[in-house]
Amino acid sequence: MSSSPTLERLPLVVRDWLVGWLPESLRWLAGSLLAIVAVIVAFASLFALLTLVERKLLARVQNRPGPNRTGLPFLPFTKNRLFGLGQPLADGIKMLTKEDIVPRTADRVLHFLAPIALLAFAILTLAVIPYGRHLVPLELEAGVLYFFAAGAATELGVFMAGWASRNKYSLLAAMRALAQLISYELPLLLSIVPVVMLAGTLSPGGIVERQGGWSFGLLPQWHVFTPWGVTGFAIFFVTALAESNRSPFDLPEAESELIAGHLTEYSGFKYALFFMAEYFGMCALCGMGVTLFLGGWQAPLPFLAVVPSYVWFVAKLLTLLLAFMWVRATLPRMRIDQLMRLAWKFLVPLALVNLGVAAFWALTADWTGAVRATRWLIAAVLIAGPFVLLGRKLTTGLAPRTYRYAA
Amino acid sequence: MLGSGLLQGLAVTAKNFVGSFHDPARYTTVEYPEQPTKLPEAYRNFPFLVTENATDPMGTLRCVACQICEKECPPQCIYIEKSADKKPDATGKLQLYPKVFDIDTSVCMSCQICVEVCPFDAIKMDQVFAIATTDRFDGLLLKREQLAKSNDYYHSIHPTEAAEVDARLAAERKAAAEKAAAAAAAKAAAAAAQKPASPAVMPPDEPRRSSQSEGGRPPA
Numbered sequence: 293m294s295s296s297p298t299l300e301r302l303p304l305v306v307r308d309w310l311v312g313w314l315p316e317s318l319r320w321l322a323g324s325l326l327a328i329v330a331v332i333v334a335f336a337s338l339f340a341l342l343t344l345v346e347r348k349l350l351a352r353v354q355n356r357p358g359p360n361r362t363g364l365p366f367l368p369f370t371k372n373r374l375f376g377l378g379q380p381l382a383d384g385i386k387m388l389t390k391e392d393i394v395p396r397t398a399d400r401v402l403h404f405l406a407p408i409a410l411l412a413f414a415i416l417t418l419a420v421i422p423y424g425r426h427l428v429p430l431e432l433e434a435g436v437l438y439f440f441a442a443g444a445a446t447e448l449g450v451f452m453a454g455w456a457s458r459n460k461y462s463l464l465a466a467m468r469a470l471a472q473l474i475s476y477e478l479p480l481l482l483s484i485v486p487v488v489m490l491a492g493t494l495s496p497g498g499i500v501e502r503q504g505g506w507s508f509g510l511l512p513q514w515h516v517f518t519p520w521g522v523t524g525f526a527i528f529f530v531t532a533l534a535e536s537n538r539s540p541f542d543l544p545e546a547e548s549e550l551i552a553g554h555l556t557e558y559s560g561f562k563y564a565l566f567f568m569a570e571y572f573g574m575c576a577l578c579g580m581g582v583t584l585f586l587g588g589w590q591a592p593l594p595f596l597a598v599v600p601s602y603v604w605f606v607a608k609l610l611t612l613l614l615a616f617m618w619v620r621a622t623l624p625r626m627r628i629d630q631l632m633r634l635a636w637k638f639l640v641p642l643a644l645v646n647l648g649v650a651a652f653w654a655l656t657a658d659w660t661g662a663v664r665a666t667r668w669l670i671a672a673v674l675i676a677g678p679f680v681l682l683g684r685k686l687t688t689g690l691a692p693r694t695y696r697y698a699a
Numbered sequence: 700m701l702g703s704g705l706l707q708g709l710a711v712t713a714k715n716f717v718g719s720f721h722d723p724a725r726y727t728t729v730e731y732p733e734q735p736t737k738l739p740e741a742y743r744n745f746p747f748l749v750t751e752n753a754t755d756p757m758g759t760l761r762c763v764a765c766q767i768c769e770k771e772c773p774p775q776c777i778y779i780e781k782s783a784d785k786k787p788d789a790t791g792k793l794q795l796y797p798k799v800f801d802i803d804t805s806v807c808m809s810c811q812i813c814v815e816v817c818p819f820d821a822i823k824m825d826q827v828f829a830i831a832t833t834d835r836f837d838g839l840l841l842k843r844e845q846l847a848k849s850n851d852y853y854h855s856i857h858p859t860e861a862a863e864v865d866a867r868l869a870a871e872r873k874a875a876a877e878k879a880a881a882a883a884a885a886k887a888a889a890a891a892a893q894k895p896a897s898p899a900v901m902p903p904d905e906p907r908r909s910s911q912s913e914g915g916r917p918p919a
Binding site for chain 1 (some may be wrong): 701702705708709711712713715716719720725726727728731817
């Protein structure tokens with residue numbers, strides 16, 4: 293059972309209808325531009341919504357209501373404030389009307405380009421994610437490779453911002469940010485190698501197709517429901533937090549230690565662009581996580597497949613984003629040495645072990661019957677053992693911390 | 700094991716998040732202008748004049764225009780004019796009343812000295828703090844009509860203190876009534892004895908000290 297083809301293809305039908313007004317020679321161009329506009333508009337509104345949802349969620353965790361005063365502008369004289377739904381709009385207007393300060397000694401060109409570069413690379417990554425069965429803005433054979441290449445380029449933007457500000461705090465923070473982002477790039481890539489290995493393709497659409505179907509007609513065959521998949525997803529989740537500068541890895545803009553890191557010398561709309569790029573990056577990484585591990589646009593249960601595929605993708609994406617916020621609401625910021633230790637002494641070895649487990653899983657794909665349970669057991673032990681050992685090793689001799697000079 | 704602490708922390712925040720929707724203990728925020736909070740009983744600022752009857756505030760002011768507070772006020776923010784006629788006070792005795800009683804709240808420092816020196820429990824500390832006006836001269840100069848607030852209001856803001864004051868006033872009223880009755884009886888007896896009325900010296904009034912007046916004006 294699958295959703296009706298009309299509903300499934302609805303966005304494409306709308307696009308074709310719109311493009312149909314143009315002469316034949318311009319249609320491919322208009323179609324591409326329309327896809328770009330659709331992606332940017334969709335994610336910009338998601339960004340606006342997320343800022344509000346994040347503030348509300350953090351507030352609820354801290355026993356307060358969060359922003360709830362701003363109504364929508366077209367309901368000006370009513371008491372109905374719609375849970376503060378107008379807050380993102382008000383924030384946007386505030387950001388636009390703020391003074392845009394450029395330090396006198398700053399490199400004006402780089403200072404101006406940094407937020408644009410960051411945002412551009414973040415938007416580029418959104419192009420290859422399969423949002424639905426037929427909804428891929430850019431179908432690339434090596435889409436996963438493209439995604440992580442473009443994603444890694446955002447580090448350039450961060451360093452541009454720190455360097456161009458000509459501010460020692462900005463530069464220090466940018467270097468720290470660079471150290472963090474490059475360190476976590478490695479476990480991030482290692483965590484997705486098993487997916488590529490097992491799926492045998494670098495195309496995101498192909499990877500989602502491989503995760504279709506249900507074992508026993510009930511359990512979805514998503515990668516996260518395998519021993520190597522769940523480990524890979526856990527590593528991916530942690531490194532995605534670090535790559536998108538989210539708490540507890542928000543050292544690049546540790547406002548209590550480094551003023552605001554590489555954002556110190558940015559104000560007004562440029563600051564808003566950085567913020568936007570950060571959220572776009574987070575959405576892109578979550579989207580890739582959904583694609584690689586959580587079955588992409590596949591429905592979780594067979595009878596739920598009547599719902600169009602893009603609805604499932606959005607639902608999973610929002611769930612993952614909410615999980616990011618939940619982590620932010622819970623964990624305090626790490627120290628830079630803890631951050632580095634976690635990446636190099638724990639995540640990278642664990643990702644390498646996971647690679648071995650994935651290889652074992654691939655080699656034993658033909659085990660059936662009772663031996664199948666053994667396959668699960670061996671894989672679980674192969675993962676859990678190193679996890680416990682590495683976890684013990686991570687803090688040995690380092691905790692609890694003693695303060696020699698504090699009374 | 701590594702990660703168990705993280706999971707515990709996540710459970711705590713999840714509990715707080717879900718609890719904020721149904722458990723008042725996990726949603727302690729008060730949305731102030733819409734939901735005014737009850738101030739603590741001990742909170743006090745700016746004096747007001749107590750009236751016995753809310754329906755006739757100007758006719759039942761406890762204040763007898765003795766001007767002690769006016770004289771004691773350190774920043775001199777009180778201005779009183781005595782009346783020409785007299786009205787019965789709380790104990791039924793004929794007393795003056797304030798024709799004008801102004802407090803300049805832009806000068807008042809909420810020191811409570813006026814309350815401590817008042818022998819008639821006529822002036823008490825209020826619980827107002829939202830006193831912003833657009834006119835800093837007339838808007839902050841409070842007239843006796845604005846200052847007069849009922850005894851019930853006093854009970855609602857400082858219940859313990861108000862009950863104490865009421866008990867004391869009731870006792871005084873009773874004592875005054877008994878004295879009057881005794882005086883009437885003595886007079887009747889004297890009339891019966893056909894003796895010339897002796898110029899009986901009035902016993903001094905029971906000192907009406909407020910409970911907070913330690914170190915204030917010595918009793919008359």
